[in-house]
Amino acid sequence: MEIVQSQNAPLDMHAKSERACTGATDGKFNDEASCKLVRAALRTGLDIVGKSRSAVLPPDTGCRWTLHNQGNLRTRRPRSRPPPARLASFAIGRHVDLPCPCFVPLLRGTSRNLSSHPDSDGTAYTSYPRYRVIMRNPFAPTNFDASRASPELSAIADAIAKTPSSGLEDFASLEEAAKALRAQAESPDGPWNLGHKPSERAEIREIAGPGGMLPLRILRPAQDPAEVLGVMLHLHGGGWFMGSAAMSDGPNEAMADALRVAVVSVEYRLAPEAPYPAAPDDCEAAALWVLGNAQREFGSTSLLVGGESAGGHLAANLLLRLRDRHGYTEARGANLVYGVYDLTGSPSQGPASSYMDMFVPDPRLRRDPDVSPLYADLRGLPPALFSVGSRDSLLDDSLFMYARYAAAGNACELAVCPGAPHGYDAFPITEGLAARARMHEFLANQL
Numbered sequence: 001m002e003i004v005q006s007q008n009a010p011l012d013m014h015a016k017s018e019r020a021c022t023g024a025t026d027g028k029f030n031d032e033a034s035c036k037l038v039r040a041a042l043r044t045g046l047d048i049v050g051k052s053r054s055a056v057l058p059p060d061t062g063c064r065w066t067l068h069n070q071g072n073l074r075t076r077r078p079r080s081r082p083p084p085a086r087l088a089s090f091a092i093g094r095h096v097d098l099p100c101p102c103f104v105p106l107l108r109g110t111s112r113n114l115s116s117h118p119d120s121d122g123t124a125y126t127s128y129p130r131y132r133v134i135m136r137n138p139f140a141p142t143n144f145d146a147s148r149a150s151p152e153l154s155a156i157a158d159a160i161a162k163t164p165s166s167g168l169e170d171f172a173s174l175e176e177a178a179k180a181l182r183a184q185a186e187s188p189d190g191p192w193n194l195g196h197k198p199s200e201r202a203e204i205r206e207i208a209g210p211g212g213m214l215p216l217r218i219l220r221p222a223q224d225p226a227e228v229l230g231v232m233l234h235l236h237g238g239g240w241f242m243g244s245a246a247m248s249d250g251p252n253e254a255m256a257d258a259l260r261v262a263v264v265s266v267e268y269r270l271a272p273e274a275p276y277p278a279a280p281d282d283c284e285a286a287a288l289w290v291l292g293n294a295q296r297e298f299g300s301t302s303l304l305v306g307g308e309s310a311g312g313h314l315a316a317n318l319l320l321r322l323r324d325r326h327g328y329t330e331a332r333g334a335n336l337v338y339g340v341y342d343l344t345g346s347p348s349q350g351p352a353s354s355y356m357d358m359f360v361p362d363p364r365l366r367r368d369p370d371v372s373p374l375y376a377d378l379r380g381l382p383p384a385l386f387s388v389g390s391r392d393s394l395l396d397d398s399l400f401m402y403a404r405y406a407a408a409g410n411a412c413e414l415a416v417c418p419g420a421p422h423g424y425d426a427f428p429i430t431e432g433l434a435a436r437a438r439m440h441e442f443l444a445n446q447l
Helices: 009-022 033-043 149-162 174-185 245-259 278-297 312-324 355-358 393-409 430-446
Strands: 054-056 063-066 071-076 104-107 201-210 212-219 231-237 261-266 303-308 331-336 384-389 411-417
Touching: 009 303, 054 393, 063 331, 063 411, 149 430, 174 355, 201 278, 212 245, 231 245, 231 278, 231 312, 245 261, 245 430, 261 278, 278 303, 303 312, 303 355, 303 430, 312 331, 393 411, 411 430
Parallel strands: 231 261, 231 303, 303 331, 331 384, 384 411
Antiparallel strands: 054 104, 063 071, 201 212, 212 261
């Protein structure tokens, strides 16, 4: 869910917010102007729930705002610590500092602190007393309008759509199919060849795994590598049958530096040579090693989990295994990027892909919650950011998983990039850089 910042709003809404604040020297707002503002917000995709009156908090750099009777606002003295950087998002049920301006509806006739209290209509309050945040609707039609994509993103999406794919019927075995598909994906002329090079900062650590020695690829922040705020357990993508921890060195380096975390990427076993449950078992073993050694190795026990595509699936699977098998529910946050959450085939996926045939050859297993996290009990999981492009064949997986994740009472956000294909965040274009920045901001807020 996004806090609506007036500087990010359309010009007409910005003008209305300015008019709503006009003459409000004592923090009193004109109800008629406020109603006009709410109507304008509704037209631009905001989800405003309830019948409370509304107001706009004027810009401020160091004061916390509180709401009082009759819709008045009054500032407290500036806090001793510096004001927070401008936030673009917030998680339901968690404390949030509000760098004004933002839209908030006022509560009437109560002075109770409604911290983390869900309203009957499903709205969650922030930990500030007596007001709640109007949250941007992630399902607004504009989020799925491919015409909003930049020319660079549209060109990439078109190139990926035109890339020929091979079916399993063209090969004598799953192993031959895997080799051919790996070669296709790694072709120098293919759209996925981004020129990423392995990081010279990477450390390789081998631990005992369920299938033998399990390599872990560790990247520490360049500045103060011994002083980290947490550990990100990263699970790479590649359809469970290709890819490696090293292919994510670039994004993982950037994350380590931006968040001051140690990134531990797992070199899990690949299908079809090692089908399910090999990869989830390896990821579980890596997580247990991190939990048992994080303080000694990295100086922090704060755990983040994340992954892209098949890695998003493995990250969701891992959170469920840690909860169900080990009673661990203290992960700080999850970065779930265009993951596969329904291996029976969500509507946008179409027919089951050859990737799933390699990973889980027996179709009867694919609805098992340990295989398809969408069908699991999702209660008690950490705050999560779901990111996906509107032209991704896995779009429905993220939409459905986000909805079930929120319905289970978990803090979560959904970021849909208009016109973006699978893997859009890996490209050094406007949308890719913005997606990575939002992921970093979300995870930083969880530490």
